[in-house]
Amino acid sequence: MCNRPDCGRGEIDGQNFCGACDREPLAQDHATAAVAVPQPVRGVGIGVTSVRPDPWYGLGLVDSAPGPSPGPDAPDLPPPSADPLAEEHRYCAACGQPVGRGRDGAPGRTEGYCAACGHWFDFARPHGLTIADRYDVEGVLGSGAFGAAYLAHDRNLATHVVLKALNRSVAKTALHERDVLIGLRHDSIVRILGFEDEGPHLVLEYVPGVPLAAVDGDRPETLLAHGVRILQALDYLHARGLLHCDVKPLNIVRFREQSPSGAQDRVRLIDFGAVRRQREEGPIVAYTTAYAPPPGDPERLCPTPGFDLYCLGVTLLEVCRARWTDRSAPGIDSLNLLLERATDTERPWRRFVSARQFGEQLSGVIRQVVAAPPASRQVARPSALFGSMTEPLHGGLGAARPMDHWVRARPGEDATLTMQAPFASPPPGDIIDALPAPLSDPDAPDVAGSTRRALAESRSALRKRSPDFAERALAAAGLPDWHWLHAWYSGLIALAREDARSATSAFTTVRTSVPGELVPQLALGLCAELQGDLAAARSHYGAVFDTTPALGAAGFGLARIHLLAGERTRAVGTAVRLAQEFRYEREAQVAAVRLSVMPLGGPAHPAPTVDDRERAEAGLADLDVDRAAEAALRAEIRYADFLHDRDRERLSYAIRELGPHASTEPEYVALVDLANRLRPPLRWRRAGRRGGTGRSRRGGAAGTLSSRYAE
Structure with missing residues (x-):
């Protein structure tokens, strides 16, 4: 069985790898030590099962074809330099003391003897240097925090390798670290091939890129997918109790890898000269200042996996911000929010605490980005932080007009009807009931059972429309104000008080914390609609619906906004797209019929055209609804026809057809009365005396009714 504490269940195969976690078992002396490696802890539970879906799913959404070439004449890797090694990286290979340093403005010697131990050094001609009688150095690839990286030819393997010199403090612990480093095996981590006591040096795989x-x-x-790959590598390192400590663009090599399906765009994390164990005490002494947390940051004093995650956040910020600055582009605003959280120096407690937590949100951002052309990939998947949401919140669009609307309709002199609005924004209470419950966050700090119970009580009070009790329960939960769960429940409580503005502020806090999630954006769209901010509602609804139509509430909301803006065709198109989702098929088909013909009045809302009405007739013919709904939808279509041709007779007949479906006798009477009032006006014709037979006054009425309804 595998002896790793985060696995402990897999069988070891013939190649000494675990069948469950695909890793080698720990050596006996490291197995006990690894127990101290911090593991993700369970977070807030509110009665919903905690889940941990695959946080790397964003990789499956990105084309893996090779990226653009840096230039037609540019080699994959800059050639090694034959120049002397920079002074700040000159250290004695024997004792690790600084050598070849300048004094009083004079440059240091590039060759000579170490003053501490007398060992010869020569940094003027790295080409020609042979290390350990095996590695022929061909040049300097670069200089890191602990020394130089050489490109060398391995005589034994007849291939190129990289020799990473280990100096300063790492030289003291190199022997203790080598077993762990040599055991690293991950597709996004440069392979460490060996360790040489001379120097000492790490022998690494050479990645031309x-x-x-x-x-x-x-x-x-494409760039964000590379970020996910590096997060996978960091997750692999952190699970082994290691920190890289120097994640930056120069230490992430982008290269082309040949595979049976062709060239692939890949990255690998390199330069492990600054690696250290998580359990090692004391501040980090080697890092790249531009990518590390600022002085005084908790990660500088007591580093955790958060140190590497911060460095990666700064790396992605540098790589992306120069090219994608339009926050209105799909997913770009979410990307900015993600990187702002990952690199927050004023509130370090907001930053990501694990590579999986970071990866989940980054994958969510990728999902939003690829939903736009040219990729146009829409993905429905369970959320890591929110439960499922099945209520469409169609606001009346997904069902025929209620019978009560026709019963209470009042005709004018020209037979136009004054009726209730054909649809409405979902009321706050319905929104509270429909928004999904948060799940336990596997990466959040552990909380007491009393906190979980308090949140469950707050949710229960909201369902009972008791915001005051819900607020007291939330206060008893003891969550910090910055936590997204606290903000989420605060938003629901504000909605219960019909304070959409405060709810918007709270849900905005949630969105900035988990920008890869779609539910907070949906909540913001609903709040914007309640406040009449159509532009903001359109933006939020559109982002969610374009990413995944499976959240039907966003599609119905977007259709309402389009119609209110006078864009009937776009509203109908949104409903037609939503009808492709099986869960909302019937409601969306009904909405498409109604949106085609419902009038809103005013110059900004033109009456339905002939094409609109014909589309509604065709849609109704394909609908599988009961007779009452069919009669109500047909009445709505006939009223749209009436606004065009003023045929009162057909409208009156359609209203009369509603009568048999009335639930009470007063409703039936009201519908028949309405139909009678909509009849065409009676027109009397007096019989002519010429060529006619006329009637005597005693013979009856002197005129006849021209209406078919004359009785």
Whole structure:
């Protein structure tokens, strides 16, 4: 059985790998030590099962074809330099002391003897240097925090490798770290091939590529997918109790990898000279200042996996911000919010605490980005933080007009009807009931059972429309104000008080914390609609619906906004798209019929055209609804016809057809009365005396009714 504490259940195969976690078992002396590695803890539970879906699913949404070439004449990897090594990276290979340093403005010696141990050094001609009688150095690839990286030819393997010199404090612990480092095996981590005592040096796989950067032709999802791959690598490292400590673009090599399906765009994390164990005490002494948390940050004093995650956030910020600055583009606003959280220096407690937590939100951002052309990929999947949402919140669009609307309709002198609005924004109470319950966050700090119970009580009070009790229960939960769960329940409580403005503020806090999630954006769209902010509602609804129509409430909301803006064709098109979702098929088909013909009045809302009415007739013919709904929908279509041709007779007949479906006798009487009042006016014709037979006054009425309804 696998002896890793985060697995502990897999069988070891013939190649000494676990069948469950696909890793080698820990050596006996490391198995006990690894127990101290921090593991993700359970978070807030509110009666809904905690889930941990695959946080790397964003990779499946991105085309893996090779990225654009850096240039037609540019080699994949800059050639190694034959220049002398920079002074700040000159250290004795024997004792690790600084050598070859300048004094009083004079440059340091590039060759000579170490003053501490007398060992010869030569940094003037790295080409020609042989290390451990095996590695022929061909040049300097670069200089890191602990020394130089050489490109060398391995005589034994007849291939190129990279020798990473280990100096300063890492030299003291290199022997203790080498077993762990050599055991690293991950597709997005440079392979460590061996360790040489001379120096000491790490022997690494040579990856011909270029530092991670955006080039012409790159799409944002391509770079973000590379971020997910690096997060996978960090998750792999952190699970082994290690920190990389120097994540930056120069230490992420982008290269082309050949596979049976062709060339693939890939990245690998390199330069493990600064690696350290998580349980190691004391501040980090080697890092790249531009990518590390600022001085005084908790991660500088007591580093955790959050140190690497911060460095990656800064890396992605640098790679993406120069090219994708339009926050109105699909997913770009979410990307900015994600990177703002990952690199928040004023509130470090908001930052991500695990690579999986970061990866879940980054994958969610990729899902929003690829929903737009040219990828146009829509993905429905369970949320990591919210339960399912089945209520469409169609606001009346997904069902025929209620019978009460026709019963209470009042005709004018020209037979136009004054009726209740054909649809409405979902009321706050319905929104509270429909929005999904939060799940336990596997990466959130653990909380007491009393907190879980308090949140459950708050949710129950909201369902009973008791916002005051819900607020007291939330206060008893003891969550910090910045936590997204606290903000979520605060937003629901504000809705219960019909305070859409405060709810918007709370849900905005949730969105900034989990920008890869769609439910907070949906909640913001509903709040904007309640406030009459059609532009904001359209933006939020559109982002959610374009990403996944499975959240039907966004589609119905977008259709309402389009119609209110006078865009009938777009409203109908949205309903037709939503009808492709099986869960909302019937409601969306009904909405498409109604949106085609319902009048709103005013110059900004033109009456339905002939094409609109014909489309509604065709849609009704294909609908599988009961007779009452069919009669109500047909009445709505006939009223649209009446506004065009003023045929009162057909409208009156359609209203009369509603009568048999009335639930009470007073409703039936009201409908028949309405139909009679809509009859065409009676026109009397007096019989002519010429050529006619006329009637005597005693013979009866002197005229006849021209209406078919004369009785």
